[in-house]
Amino acid sequence: MQARHEEKGRVGLQPLRNAVKGKTAFRLAPEPSGYMTVGHAMAWTINYLYKEMYEGELWLRFEDTNPRKVLPKYYDSFRRGTEWLGVRWDHEKSISDDMEIIYESGRKLIELGRAYACSCDEAKVKRLRFEGTPCEHRGGSIDADLKVWDELLANRHREGAYVIRFKGDMQSPNYSLRDTNLFRVISQPHPLTGTRYSLWPTYDLANAVEDEICRITHVLRSSEFRDELQQLIRDALKFRRIEVIQFSRFNFKGTPVSKRLLRPLVEKNVVSGWDDPRMPTVDGLRRRGIVPQAIRDFTLQVGYTKTEHEYDWSMLLSINRKLLDPVSKRIFFVPNPVQLVVEGAPWKEVTIPFHPQKDLGARKVSAAGRFHIPSTDAMTLKEGAVFRLMDLYNVELSSTGAPLKAKYAGDGVLPEAKKLQWVADDHVEATVSVPGELFLDGGVYNNDSLKEVAGYAEKAASSLEPGDIVQFPRFGFCRLDSPGKFILSG
RNA sequence: GCCCCGGUGGUGUAGCCCGGUCAAGCAUGUUAGCCUCUCGAGCUAGCGACGCGAGUUCAAAUCUCGCCCGGGGCACCA
Numbered sequence: 229m230q231a232r233h234e235e236k237g238r239v240g241l242q243p244l245r246n247a248v249k250g251k252t253a254f255r256l257a258p259e260p261s262g263y264m265t266v267g268h269a270m271a272w273t274i275n276y277l278y279k280e281m282y283e284g285e286l287w288l289r290f291e292d293t294n295p296r297k298v299l300p301k302y303y304d305s306f307r308r309g310t311e312w313l314g315v316r317w318d319h320e321k322s323i324s325d326d327m328e329i330i331y332e333s334g335r336k337l338i339e340l341g342r343a344y345a346c347s348c349d350e351a352k353v354k355r356l357r358f359e360g361t362p363c364e365h366r367g368g369s370i371d372a373d374l375k376v377w378d379e380l381l382a383n384r385h386r387e388g389a390y391v392i393r394f395k396g397d398m399q400s401p402n403y404s405l406r407d408t409n410l411f412r413v414i415s416q417p418h419p420l421t422g423t424r425y426s427l428w429p430t431y432d433l434a435n436a437v438e439d440e441i442c443r444i445t446h447v448l449r450s451s452e453f454r455d456e457l458q459q460l461i462r463d464a465l466k467f468r469r470i471e472v473i474q475f476s477r478f479n480f481k482g483t484p485v486s487k488r489l490l491r492p493l494v495e496k497n498v499v500s501g502w503d504d505p506r507m508p509t510v511d512g513l514r515r516r517g518i519v520p521q522a523i524r525d526f527t528l529q530v531g532y533t534k535t536e537h538e539y540d541w542s543m544l545l546s547i548n549r550k551l552l553d554p555v556s557k558r559i560f561f562v563p564n565p566v567q568l569v570v571e572g573a574p575w576k577e578v579t580i581p582f583h584p585q586k587d588l589g590a591r592k593v594s595a596a597g598r599f600h601i602p603s604t605d606a607m608t609l610k611e612g613a614v615f616r617l618m619d620l621y622n623v624e625l626s627s628t629g630a631p632l633k634a635k636y637a638g639d640g641v642l643p644e645a646k647k648l649q650w651v652a653d654d655h656v657e658a659t660v661s662v663p664g665e666l667f668l669d670g671g672v673y674n675n676d677s678l679k680e681v682a683g684y685a686e687k688a689a690s691s692l693e694p695g696d697i698v699q700f701p702r703f704g705f706c707r708l709d710s711p712g713k714f715i716l717s718g
Numbered sequence: 719g720c721c722c723c724g725g726u727g728g729u730g731u732a733g734c735c736c737g738g739u740c741a742a743g744c745a746u747g748u749u750a751g752c753c754u755c756u757c758g759a760g761c762u763a764g765c766g767a768c769g770c771g772a773g774u775u776c777a778a779a780u781c782u783c784g785c786c787c788g789g790g791g792c793a794c795c796a
Contacts, residue, residue, distance in 0.1 A: 259796050294795060350794065357792080358720095391794050402721050403792030412794035431796045454722065454791050474723085476789070481729080529745065530730050536789050540729045543746045553759045584754075618755055647755050701756040 241277055241531070244446055246471055252284030252445045256310065256317065257435070259291045260302035263502045263509045264309035266523070267450070267478040267485045273527040274475075275448050276315040286315075287442050290322040293434050295418035309510035314520045319442070323434050324420045326441070330429050331381065333437045333465055334392060334411055338373045342464045343410055345376035346393050353391075357406040362398045366407065380413065380427045387413045387426075394433075396460060404454055408432065410461075436461040439470055446471045450478070451534065475532035480539045482665025482674070483508045493666070498673060505663040505715045506677050516663055517697045517707030517717030522548035541665070545718030552697055552705045552717065557582035557589075559692075560618070560649040561658060561700035561714075563683040565600035567631035568650070570623050573597035574636065580619045582688075591688040595620055597636075599650045600684050602702075606632055615646040618701070649701050655684035660706055660714045 254275045258268060279286040288310060292298040337343035346365040356363050376390055392411035400406055410433045417423050436458045451474035485508050493499045503511035526544045576595050582588040599617065613625045614637055622642055623634035662679040697707045697717060706714040
């Protein structure tokens with residue numbers, strides 16, 4: 229009988245099995261074949277929180293064993309993204325740094341009779357694996373296999389001539405255990421090691437070895453892999469057992485992380501790039517004004533499970549807004565502005581604080597009776613309506629033509645009057661991009677996924693720096709992307 | 719086809735291992751209201767879920783069996 233779990237509900241992350249404080253090690257193991265996505269960011273967060281919880285070590289380890297797929301800019305993407313996230317790693321390496329060590333393990337497997345060289349072509353391998361029958365190479369002599377191995381290391385065989393296969397179980401109901409490939413020749417130069425190596429390990433072997441030499445104790449990763457083969461390889465090489473915890477991918481509604489779907493959008497310039505604010509990349513999230521803490525809080529709230537899920541952006545955005553609210557300056561932005569002339573208005577200069585509660589400073593605005601207000605509000609106003617220009621004074625609408633005309637109606641706040649944001653003559657032009665979901669339910673591109681709203685912002689907006697996030701009252705939180713161009717965060 | 723893994727409100731989760739305290743908690747969403755010189759934040763209230771069927775039991779979201787549905791693996795990708 230096990231002891232009943234005492235935890236009531238889940239406060240943070242659930243405790244890990246076999247985790248001893250100060251004696252754990254975790255890994256972030258991206259393949260540098262694409263940009264870092266929100267999915268990585270969430271997996272990183274989970275690993276990082278555990279690393280902190282157990283005072284462990286954290287590796288950033290690039291899984292770059294396929295020279296055909298990896299590119300230098302992707303390594304950088306992960307370094308930048310991970311840093312931006314606030315996830316600090318203790319060690320960094322690339323598997324391509326460790327080829328000699330991995331070769332040792334490869335040779336050892338052959339010496340132990342647990343791996344062999346096979347020259348069957350791909351189709352034959354596939355057929356035999358399906359049938360569950362071994363090929364003639366499986367029972368060959370260890371010496372002959374070692375000879376081929378040395379030739380492979382000496383780069384004496386063309387690509388495709390030989391592979392090294394793990395001696396698994398050709399009858400296993402789990403097909404991935406039927407003598408899977410461990411090494412193959414790839415003639416394409418590697419971005420980090422050039423032409424020095426041409427015999428490359430596959431994922432399962434590389435990971436088994438690397439997790440051993442990094443002394444990894446806990447692997448937390450998404451579940452697009454099966455673990456049995458790696459365990460068998462570890463056993464064969466007398467490696468330690470490690471805890472593997474899998475969780476399903478972090479998918480967002482309308483925004484698949486799949487490169488297959490995203491790449492065409494970039495290539496056809498449907499989006500502005502991999503950092504388009506609609507993209508599920510960390511660069512995209514950053515441009516959109518999602519702050520790192522929001523990703524951390526969100527990850528903590530949704531946790532990790534094996535259930536298939538499709539997150540809704542609204543939850544992340546809600547968390548983000550709550551983080552932004554106390555630190556964001558309020559600046560007026562008038563979308564689709566229409567002119568308003570206030571007759572008989574006194575010239576007035578007001579000092580408006582940038583935040584209603586927090587002390588974020590203030591700006592001075594002078595008003596001489598000529599304004600712009602949002603057209604959507606103007607349309608609902610009837611003659612005689614009394615409303616307030618926020619933080620300035622009240623007016624009474626006298627005519628609805630263009631420009632709108634109104635009379636000054638006093639300074640005091642009228643609780644029941646509608647309050648509108650406004651800009652004076654010294655406004656600056658601004659546009660706000662409103663990102664939406666990239667794909668509609670059927671998986672087709674959403675033509676409406678990015679809307680542009682043009683308008684005027686008050687002069688104070690011109691002193692903002694790209695990257696600053698402000699709140700446009702009655703509009704939303706926006707991040708300044710480039711001069712005059714904002715992106716709506718939520 | 720074979721092999722894993724899942725299925726709790728619109729969405730994400732808690733609860734399941736160890737059956738009763740669950741006519742099911744939290745968040746998000748949505749509706750109504752309060753507060754606020756914002757359609758933000760905050761506060762209050764309402765809405766909304768145990769995939770289906772059988773079985774075990776005094777008692778099933780929780781255990782058993784069958785079915786259905788979803789995801790993944792079965793690469794000289796990771």
